[in-house]
Amino acid sequence: MTRRADTALIALRQILHATGMNARALARRTGLTAAQLLVLQVVAETESTTPKEVARRTGVSQATITSLVDKLEARGYVTRQRGQQDRRLILIVATMAGRALLKTAPDPQRDAFVRRFEAMADWEQSMLIAALERLGGLLDAEDVEALPVPEEGVAGRH
Structure with a gap:
């Protein structure tokens, strides 16, 4: 192995x-x-949402979302409700406990990264993104299911 690879x-x-x-x-x-925190954040950003929409927004499979929602529901952070107009529709709703948890879940690493990344010149940001995407290719990670980072600087602080 070369020194650069090391x-x-x-x-x-x-x-x-x-x-x-x-x-x-x-x-x-x-x-x-x-x-789980990311799914809770996505759910809390709306009054109610569907598992399909959470899967779309997070970029993971609906089966993964179902599993994560099961765990959040067991802890009392979300509930599932039937749609008012279409009873076949399942909606996910963040509970008061879930919303309260999000307000106390800081992500200092993400905050620092975003602050430093946004301070970089556009060309540096583009180069870094390209390098990270290339690294993902070197590691055969293109098809690996990965959750995106939360949109807010804090895990769901609204």
């Missing part, structure tokens, strides 16, 4: 370690995984 792998491991530590810290503070 350097790249070390940097990648540091990034993975830092994001893992952040995910564990969020889980300790909230009792939820980053994926």
